[in-house]
Amino acid sequence: xxxxxxxxxxxxxxxxxxxxSSPRERSLKGFLFAKLYxxxxxxxxxxxxxxxxxNML
Numbered sequence: 684x685x686x687x688x689x690x691x692x693x694x695x696x697x698x699x700x701x702x703x704s705s706p707r708e709r710s711l712k713g714f715l716f717a718k719l720y721x722x723x724x725x726x727x728x729x730x731x732x733x734x735x736x737x738n739m740l
Contacts, residue, residue: 692719710736 696716703709713736720729 687719687723689723689725692716692723692725695719712736 700709713732717729717733
């Protein structure tokens with residue numbers, strides 16, 4: 684597992700969301716983002732990201 688910091692994850696999330704071509708694609712990537720937030724122990728952000736992704740499907 685690669686150690687990441689919160690700013691690195693947030694930069695990655697922002698860049699992927701900007702490159703996503705549709706809301707559905709952003710939603711599907713949301714679960715990946717939730718996993719990344721969980722790995723850096725940002726549990727509330729992981730939960731919020733996952734719930735937003737789930738509601739968009």
